[in-house]
Amino acid sequence: MSARNRELLGLIPASLLVTAGFAAVFIQQGSQQLSSLSLTYGAIFLGLCIAAHVFLRIALPYADPYLFPLVAVLASFGLVVIYRIDETLARQQAQWFVAGLGLFVATIVFVRDYRKLEQYRYLIAAGSLALLCMPRLPGIGAQVNGAYLGVRIPGVFVFQPTEFAKIGIVIFLASYLRDTRQLLVAGARRVAGITLPPLKHFGPLLVIWGVAMLLLIVIRDLGSSLMFFGAFLAVLYVATNRVSFVVVGLLLFAGGAWYLGTHVPHVTDRVDVWLDPLNAHRYPTIGYQIANSLFAQADGGLLGRGFGEAFLTLPGGGPLLPAPQTDLIYAVIVNELGLVAAVAVLITYLLFVQRGFKVALLARDSFSTLLAVGLSAVFALQVFVIVGGVTNVIPLTGVTLPFISYGGSSLLANFVLLALLLLVSDRARREAEAPR
Amino acid sequence: MSQPIMRLFATIVLLFAILVVGTSRWSVFDAKALRDNALNKRPLLAQLHVKRGAIKAADGSVLARSVRGQGGTYRRSYPAGSLFGHPVGYAIVALNQLAGIERYRNDELSGQAGDSLSSLADQLQGKRQQGDTVVTTLDPQAQRVATDQLAATGSPGAVVALDPRTGAVLAMASSPGYDPNGLGRSGVFRALNSAGSGAPLLDRATQSSYAPGSTFKVLTAAAAIDSGRYTPDSVINGDSPKTISGVPMRNDLGQSYGDISLTTAMTNSVNTVFGQIGEALGKRTMADYMRRFGFYRRPPLDYPADEMLASGERLNGKLLPVTSDRVDVGRMAIGQDKLAVTPMQMAMVVAAVANGGRLMTPHLTDRIVDPDGRTVKRVEPTVAGTPISPTTAAQVNQMMRTVVESGTGTAVQLPGIQVAGKTGTAEIGTLGANLTQPSFVAFAPADAPRVAIAVTVERSQGGFGGTVAAPIARAVLQSLLS
Structure with missing residues (x-):
C-alpha cells in the first residue's frame, strides 16, 4: 500500500474517535441533538482531514504516512475534551484547527525547499529571541501565574511567543551545529577526565546556556527553559555523539536552575510547591493548582469517572481545577478517562516522536537530520514538561499539551512543526526510494 | 548519526515511562490517601x-x-x-x-x-x-401530639413512646425543637448553640438525663419482687418520717400510712416504703437490676452513639457505680440521690414490664428501601434482655394499674382502655423554691400493651407528675391507641 493510502486509512480512527467522543459528551449532557450533531462534527472533521490529506497527496507524496493521522487523533481528542469543558472554547478551538490547517498548507507551499532556512539562521535566531522577550515589553506583555508567557493582542487573543520561538530556535540549532559539529568533535580535549569542546566553539554552548538562564529570569518559566535547553542538548548530542557535552550541559543547567530556584522568589515558590504539593499552608494560594491536579487524578483512578463527571468548579462558581482547558487538561483526562486513557495519550505522543526520529534516520543530509531530531525532541520535551508538571514529576509550569490543550498559538505553531517534519520526510523518503 | 538518535529516543521513552509512573502514582497507588486528604473537596x-x-x-x-x-x-x-x-x-x-x-x-x-x-x-x-x-417506625400523629403537648407546658421536656412488643420507637419528641430546613444558612448554627437559646439542638429524649423521681419505683418494685424478697402483698410500715441512710425521709405532705402492702405503697407512691426496700435489697441487687434494664450503657438504639447518654448515678457528669460509698441506695430507690436517667431509658423500663419482662431492642428504622423499591434491609425485633420474669412483670403491671385506677396517676385514664402508669415528681432547685420536675411512665392497654411511654417535663412551678406529665402521656396514648 502506498504511503498516502496508509495515511488515509489512518484518518479513519481519528474521525471515529471524534464522533464517538462527541456522542459520549452529548449522552452525558442528556442532549437531544445527539444523533445528528455528533455525526456532523465527525463528518466535518473527517472532511477537513481528507482535504489536508488530498493536499499532501499532491504536494508531499512521499511524506511519512503516520504523522498526520497521529496529529488528527490528538487534535480530535483535544477538541472533545475541550468541548466537555466549555462548548464556546471548543468552537474557537475548532476555528483554530482550521486556521492551523491553513498555516500547515501555507508552510508546505512557501517553505517547500526548507533547506533555504539555513541561510536565514541568524535572522531566525534573533527573531526567536525577540519573540521570547516580547512578553516583558510594557503594554503588550501579559503575566500569567507570575510567568511572562503571553503577548496580548487586543480583541484577538493572547499570543504565546514561546510556541513559535521553539521552532525558530530548533532551526537555528540544526543549521549551526551542522556547520560546527565536526569542529566541536575534532577540537575536543580531555580535561580532568571530561571531554570538553574546544574553547573557540565552547562559546556558542555558553551562549545557549545563557539564553536558557535568561529565559528563566525574563519569562520566569522553568518549563520553557527546560524545553529549550533540552532540545539544544538533544541536537548537540546527535550532532557530536559526545555524552560528555550533554553531561557538562546538564550540570551547567542544574547549577543555574539551582541558583535561580533558591534566589528568584517566583521560581522558589514553584520549587517549594513541587517538593510538598499537599502543604496545607500553601494550599489556599500557590499550592492550589497542583494539589487539585493531584486530587483530580486520584478521583479518576484507573478507568476514570466518565466524560463530564469530573468536578471542575466549586458550587459557588470558583475554579476547583484551575486552567482545565490549558495547563491542567491532562489532569482532566486522567480524572474523566482514567490512567488508561492518559497512557494511551502518552503512547500516541511517543508514536509521533518515534515517526519524527524515523524521519531523522532516513534523512540524507545533516541539516535535515538535525532539524527532524530537534523538532521531535522539542515536541517530546514539551509533553514531558507539562505532563511532568501536572503529575508533579517536575515543578509545574504553564506550557500547553501539544494539539490537545486549548490555545491558538500552540495549535498554529505545532502545525508548522508538523509541516516541517513532513517536508523533511518527503525529501528523505523520496531520496531513499529513488537512488541517485 | 543513527546511534545517538536511537539513544536519544530511548531517553525519551524513559522520560515518558516516568510520566506513566507519575500518573499511576496519583491516580492509582496514592489515590486513596489523596481522596481522604482533608484539603480535597x-x-x-x-x-x-x-x-x-x-x-x-x-x-x-x-x-x-x-x-x-x-x-x-x-x-x-x-x-x-x-x-x-x-x-x-x-x-x-x-x-x-x-x-x-x-x-x-x-x-x-x-x-x-x-x-x-x-x-x-x-x-x-x-x-x-x-x-x-x-x-x-415514627407515627406522625403521635409525634405531633407529643410535640404540641410539650410545647403547651412552656417548659423544656421530652416524650418517648415505644411499642413494647417490638421496640419500635413510635414517638420521640424533645422540646424546644428546631427547624432543620434553615440550618444551612450562615449563623443559624451559632444562634442555636448560643447561651439563652434553650439548647434546641439537644435531644432531651436521649441526651438529657433527669432525676426520675417516683417513676423509678417501678424498677425498685420489679427488683424487689423478682429477687424473691417481696411480693405485691408484702407488708411494710409506711410511716413518715423514717430514717434512711441515717437521714430522715418523708412522704409527700409528711403523710404516715402505717403498715401497708407493697401495692398500696406503689398506688400512693409512699417514699418511706421504697426507701426501706432499697436499703433491704442493697446496692448489689439494685445495681444488678438497673444493668438488666439497660442502665450504665447507652441505649441500644439505632441512633448516633454520641447523641445518647447512658443512665445511672452520676457525679460531676461522670457515671458513678451504684456500689460506690457515695450512693444513698435508699434515696436512689425512690428516684432521687444522684440518679440521672434519660426519658429513653425510662421508656425501656416500662416497655420491659409491659412486655412480660422481655426488653426489646429499641429501634427507629423499620426498613431500608432501595431506589427501585426493593426492601434491602428490615429491622427485625430482637430481645435486648430479660430483666425480670414474666410473673414479676405481671405483678408490677397489676400494681401500676392501681396507680391509674385509684392512685396518683388518675389523670391518665382513658375511656375503654386500661392504662398502667406511675407518676414521678422530683424536687429540683433550691429548697423552698417549689420547683419540680414532673415525669410519668405508662403503658396501655394494660392487659395487652401496645404502647409504653415516658414523659419528662424539665421544670414546673409546683406541678406534679400526675398533673403536668400524665395528661401529656394520656394524649399521646390516646393518639396511638385510637
Whole structure:
C-alpha cells in the first residue's frame, strides 16, 4: 500500500474517535441533538482531514504516512475534551484547527525547499529571541501565574511567543551545529577526565546556556527553559555523539536552575510547591493548582469517572481545577478517562516522536537530520514538561499539551512543526526510494 | 548519526515511562490517601451530587427528602419542619454536618452501603449514585401530639413512646425543637448553640438525663419482687418520717400510712416504703437490676452513639457505680440521690414490664428501601434482655394499674382502655423554691400493651407528675391507641 493510502486509512480512527467522543459528551449532557450533531462534527472533521490529506497527496507524496493521522487523533481528542469543558472554547478551538490547517498548507507551499532556512539562521535566531522577550515589553506583555508567557493582542487573543520561538530556535540549532559539529568533535580535549569542546566553539554552548538562564529570569518559566535547553542538548548530542557535552550541559543547567530556584522568589515558590504539593499552608494560594491536579487524578483512578463527571468548579462558581482547558487538561483526562486513557495519550505522543526520529534516520543530509531530531525532541520535551508538571514529576509550569490543550498559538505553531517534519520526510523518503 | 538518535529516543521513552509512573502514582497507588486528604473537596462535592434517599414516617409520609438545586447538586428538605427535628436530625452535606437518623443511616441514605461490585456495575452502566430510603417506625400523629403537648407546658421536656412488643420507637419528641430546613444558612448554627437559646439542638429524649423521681419505683418494685424478697402483698410500715441512710425521709405532705402492702405503697407512691426496700435489697441487687434494664450503657438504639447518654448515678457528669460509698441506695430507690436517667431509658423500663419482662431492642428504622423499591434491609425485633420474669412483670403491671385506677396517676385514664402508669415528681432547685420536675411512665392497654411511654417535663412551678406529665402521656396514648 502506498504511503498516502496508509495515511488515509489512518484518518479513519481519528474521525471515529471524534464522533464517538462527541456522542459520549452529548449522552452525558442528556442532549437531544445527539444523533445528528455528533455525526456532523465527525463528518466535518473527517472532511477537513481528507482535504489536508488530498493536499499532501499532491504536494508531499512521499511524506511519512503516520504523522498526520497521529496529529488528527490528538487534535480530535483535544477538541472533545475541550468541548466537555466549555462548548464556546471548543468552537474557537475548532476555528483554530482550521486556521492551523491553513498555516500547515501555507508552510508546505512557501517553505517547500526548507533547506533555504539555513541561510536565514541568524535572522531566525534573533527573531526567536525577540519573540521570547516580547512578553516583558510594557503594554503588550501579559503575566500569567507570575510567568511572562503571553503577548496580548487586543480583541484577538493572547499570543504565546514561546510556541513559535521553539521552532525558530530548533532551526537555528540544526543549521549551526551542522556547520560546527565536526569542529566541536575534532577540537575536543580531555580535561580532568571530561571531554570538553574546544574553547573557540565552547562559546556558542555558553551562549545557549545563557539564553536558557535568561529565559528563566525574563519569562520566569522553568518549563520553557527546560524545553529549550533540552532540545539544544538533544541536537548537540546527535550532532557530536559526545555524552560528555550533554553531561557538562546538564550540570551547567542544574547549577543555574539551582541558583535561580533558591534566589528568584517566583521560581522558589514553584520549587517549594513541587517538593510538598499537599502543604496545607500553601494550599489556599500557590499550592492550589497542583494539589487539585493531584486530587483530580486520584478521583479518576484507573478507568476514570466518565466524560463530564469530573468536578471542575466549586458550587459557588470558583475554579476547583484551575486552567482545565490549558495547563491542567491532562489532569482532566486522567480524572474523566482514567490512567488508561492518559497512557494511551502518552503512547500516541511517543508514536509521533518515534515517526519524527524515523524521519531523522532516513534523512540524507545533516541539516535535515538535525532539524527532524530537534523538532521531535522539542515536541517530546514539551509533553514531558507539562505532563511532568501536572503529575508533579517536575515543578509545574504553564506550557500547553501539544494539539490537545486549548490555545491558538500552540495549535498554529505545532502545525508548522508538523509541516516541517513532513517536508523533511518527503525529501528523505523520496531520496531513499529513488537512488541517485 | 543513527546511534545517538536511537539513544536519544530511548531517553525519551524513559522520560515518558516516568510520566506513566507519575500518573499511576496519583491516580492509582496514592489515590486513596489523596481522596481522604482533608484539603480535597471532591468527595464532599460528590456527596452534593448524590440524591440522598428519603426518610419516611411509618405511614409513608416524607420526613426528609433531597431536592434538586443548582448545577446538579441536591439540598435537603424537611417537609415536616421542626416536628421531626430530633429523631430525623439533619444533613448539611456541604458542611459535612450530620445528626440523628441522617447521620446514623448516612451510608444507606447516600448510597454507599451497597457492595462495591454492584456499584461498579452501576458505574459501568452510567447509573448515577442514588441513596436508599429509610422508613422509620415514627407515627406522625403521635409525634405531633407529643410535640404540641410539650410545647403547651412552656417548659423544656421530652416524650418517648415505644411499642413494647417490638421496640419500635413510635414517638420521640424533645422540646424546644428546631427547624432543620434553615440550618444551612450562615449563623443559624451559632444562634442555636448560643447561651439563652434553650439548647434546641439537644435531644432531651436521649441526651438529657433527669432525676426520675417516683417513676423509678417501678424498677425498685420489679427488683424487689423478682429477687424473691417481696411480693405485691408484702407488708411494710409506711410511716413518715423514717430514717434512711441515717437521714430522715418523708412522704409527700409528711403523710404516715402505717403498715401497708407493697401495692398500696406503689398506688400512693409512699417514699418511706421504697426507701426501706432499697436499703433491704442493697446496692448489689439494685445495681444488678438497673444493668438488666439497660442502665450504665447507652441505649441500644439505632441512633448516633454520641447523641445518647447512658443512665445511672452520676457525679460531676461522670457515671458513678451504684456500689460506690457515695450512693444513698435508699434515696436512689425512690428516684432521687444522684440518679440521672434519660426519658429513653425510662421508656425501656416500662416497655420491659409491659412486655412480660422481655426488653426489646429499641429501634427507629423499620426498613431500608432501595431506589427501585426493593426492601434491602428490615429491622427485625430482637430481645435486648430479660430483666425480670414474666410473673414479676405481671405483678408490677397489676400494681401500676392501681396507680391509674385509684392512685396518683388518675389523670391518665382513658375511656375503654386500661392504662398502667406511675407518676414521678422530683424536687429540683433550691429548697423552698417549689420547683419540680414532673415525669410519668405508662403503658396501655394494660392487659395487652401496645404502647409504653415516658414523659419528662424539665421544670414546673409546683406541678406534679400526675398533673403536668400524665395528661401529656394520656394524649399521646390516646393518639396511638385510637
